[in-house]
Amino acid sequence: MKVEIVSISTKLLMGDILDTNTAYVSRSLRKINAQLTCKVIVGDDLEMIADAMRVALRRSDVVLTIGGLDSSVDNFTRLAAAQAANRPLIAQSPGIDGAHVLGESPATGFLLETEDGTLICLPEKRRELGYLLETEAIPYLRRQRLALSPQDWVILRTVGIMESSLKQKLSDIVQDARHRVTYDSFAGQTNVQLWVQADTEEQIQQELEQMKQVVLARLGDHVYGEAEDRLEEVVLHALAKNGRKLALAECYTNQTLANILAEVEVPPGTLHLLALETGAELAAAVAMDDLKPDDDLTRWCRIAAERLLERDGVDLGLLVYKNISQGGVQLLVTLASQLGVSVTQRSFGGHPDNIDQWAATLGLAHLRRWLLAHK
Numbered sequence: 001m002k003v004e005i006v007s008i009s010t011k012l013l014m015g016d017i018l019d020t021n022t023a024y025v026s027r028s029l030r031k032i033n034a035q036l037t038c039k040v041i042v043g044d045d046l047e048m049i050a051d052a053m054r055v056a057l058r059r060s061d062v063v064l065t066i067g068g069l070d071s072s073v074d075n076f077t078r079l080a081a082a083q084a085a086n087r088p089l090i091a092q093s094p095g096i097d098g099a100h101v102l103g104e105s106p107a108t109g110f111l112l113e114t115e116d117g118t119l120i121c122l123p124e125k126r127r128e129l130g131y132l133l134e135t136e137a138i139p140y141l142r143r144q145r146l147a148l149s150p151q152d153w154v155i156l157r158t159v160g161i162m163e164s165s166l167k168q169k170l171s172d173i174v175q176d177a178r179h180r181v182t183y184d185s186f187a188g189q190t191n192v193q194l195w196v197q198a199d200t201e202e203q204i205q206q207e208l209e210q211m212k213q214v215v216l217a218r219l220g221d222h223v224y225g226e227a228e229d230r231l232e233e234v235v236l237h238a239l240a241k242n243g244r245k246l247a248l249a250e251c252y253t254n255q256t257l258a259n260i261l262a263e264v265e266v267p268p269g270t271l272h273l274l275a276l277e278t279g280a281e282l283a284a285a286v287a288m289d290d291l292k293p294d295d296d297l298t299r300w301c302r303i304a305a306e307r308l309l310e311r312d313g314v315d316l317g318l319l320v321y322k323n324i325s326q327g328g329v330q331l332l333v334t335l336a337s338q339l340g341v342s343v344t345q346r347s348f349g350g351h352p353d354n355i356d357q358w359a360a361t362l363g364l365a366h367l368r369r370w371l372l373a374h375k
Contacts, residue, residue, distance in 0.1 A: 001144060002037045002060040003029055006052050008068035008077060009124065010043040017353070021066050021129055024184070025122075028133055031182055031193070032142055044068065046076040046083075053084035057116040062141065067124035069109065077121050078110075085114040102136040103128070111140065118144075126186055127357065134191070135228050152204045154212050156192045157229055159365045161222045163190045169218050173211060181211075187354050188361035189231060192219075221372055231361065235368045236264045236271070242371060245314040247272040249286075249304070250359075251279050252322040257360035272312045279321070286311050297323060298332065298343060305336035316370070320363040322355065331359045333366045342370060 005025055011017045022039055029036050037060055042052045049068065056063040068077035078095050082088070087097045094101045094110035102109035102122070109132050112119040120137050122129050134155060158166065163185045170192070173181055180195040194211045198204045216223055224234050239246055248271070250257055258273045276282055279300075283290040286307035291300050301321050309317030317336040322329065329348040334341060344366045348355055 001035065001062065001141075003034045003062045003064060003141070004038045004040070004056040004060040005036065006049075006056055006063060006065045007039070007041045008044065008049055008065060008075075009041070012067075013041050013043045021124060021126060024126070024130070025064060025066065025133060027184070028138060029141075031180075031195070032138060034141060044076065046079055049076050049080035050083040053080055053119065057084065057114065057119070060117060062118045062120065062144070064137065065119065065121045066129065069121060069123045081110075081112055081119050081121060085112055085116075085119065087112070087114075102132050108132060109136070111136070126354075130184070130186060131230070152201075152208060153193050153195045154208050155227045156194070156212065156215055156219075156223050157225045157231070158190050158192060158219060158222045159188060159224055159231055159361065160369065161190070161219070166190055166192060166219070170215060173214055176207075179207070179211065187357035188365065192223075224368065231364050231368070232260045233264050235364050235371070236261060236266050238368070238371045239316075240266045240270050242375065244316055244371070245270055245272070245312075246316045246318060246367070247274070247308050247312040247314045248318045248320075248363075249274040249276065249282050249308055250320045251282055252277065252324070253320055253356045253359045256356040257320055257363050260360055272314055274308075282319075297321070297330075298334075298345070301332050301334040302336070302341050302343065305334040305341060309336045309338075316367070318363060318367060320359050322359055329355055331355075331362055333359075333363050335366055335370055337370070337374075339374070342366070 005022055007019060007022050012019050026036055040052055040056065042048050053063060065077060068075040082096045089095055090097050096112060099110045099112040102111055108128050109122045122132050122137065163183050166183060170181055178197040182193045184191045192215060194208060194215065196204050196207045198207060224231055248258060248261065255277065261271060262273065274285060276285060279291045282304055286304055288303060288307055301319050305317045305319040308319060315337060319334045321332040323332065331346045331348055333344040344362060346362060348358060
């Protein structure tokens with residue numbers, strides 16, 4: 001079975017941004033022995049996108065598209081898919097007759113089986129793309145018998161440990177030629193994928209479980225979940241289960257963590273999200289002096305987190321601060337409670353598009369560590 005990737009973005013076409021998504025999807029396809037035959041980039045033009053889809057469907061069995069799914073006027077993936085498949089548009093999500101929604105939100109992606117092949121349309125945001133690829137697209141491809149022999153895998157999701165450390169801890173776990181361990185990292189989180197090929201389904205599941213237990217024993221609470229678990233859901237559910245209330249403020253992170261947390265359902269009053277962006281706005285909100293150039297940033301953040309705790313009358317006050325200076329980017333996470341203040345600091349040298357997501361992960365990881373220590 002042949003697979004083709006179509007990336008939809010004028011910015012990619014013009015070279016304004018790096019195409020890291022296609023490389024990530026390619027690696028995922030290689031892990032399941034899929035035959036990737038072609039990669040195409042097309043700009044934000046309805047007719048060009050539809051034509052690229054038609055050509056790709058003629059050349060391959062499955063076409064994976066990336067991008068063009070949000071609500072802006074230049075995103076034509078749905079319209080193009082309907083044209084390419086000669087299907088009518090409908091009012092029900094995902095908007096095309098016969099298509100199936102991928103994920104929980106109608107805007108995240110969809111799958112459309114046509115006479116010529118299958119279209120799997122995924123978003124360009126890496127966080128959503130990775131989640132849908134792992135939980136929807138790859139399982140679908142596996143069911144289509146892309147693998148050469150019966151196999152299965154388990155995804156263990158980790159945080160708070162670098163991929164290099166994971167590889168060192170698990171370097172000797174593969175004892176059979178039909179076993180594999182692969183890794184995928186993004187913005188402070190790493191997925192550990194355990195793969196097993198065997199003659200029977202029973203044997204596959206037995207060997208997978210054995211590998212899984214070894215990994216859990218070695219990594220401990222660095223593993224926060226499995227396949228469909230998301231860090232923000234795990235952390236907030238633990239927060240709610242313990243009866244704690246959290247106030248969150250972010251500075252210069254584009255409200256990335258707040259936007260992520262807002263999507264998680266928790267009991268009313270569990271979350272207090274401050275809608276602000278700058279240090280000056282935070283200082284005004286918690287009635288303290290604004291940060292001056294010669295001030296100690298760490299001390300200022302500690303005071304702000306404590307003021308946040310007092311202001312909202314909650315159990316925990318979390319401040320995520322991104323500081324950009326001539327020396328680079330520094331991420332500070334400060335968590336205040338009645339027991340004191342804890343701080344995590346990291347210097348960031350990765351791709352600038354991922355900094356805010358890194359900040360969100362760092363904040364969640366710090367909060368999760370505190371909750372584990374104070375059950």
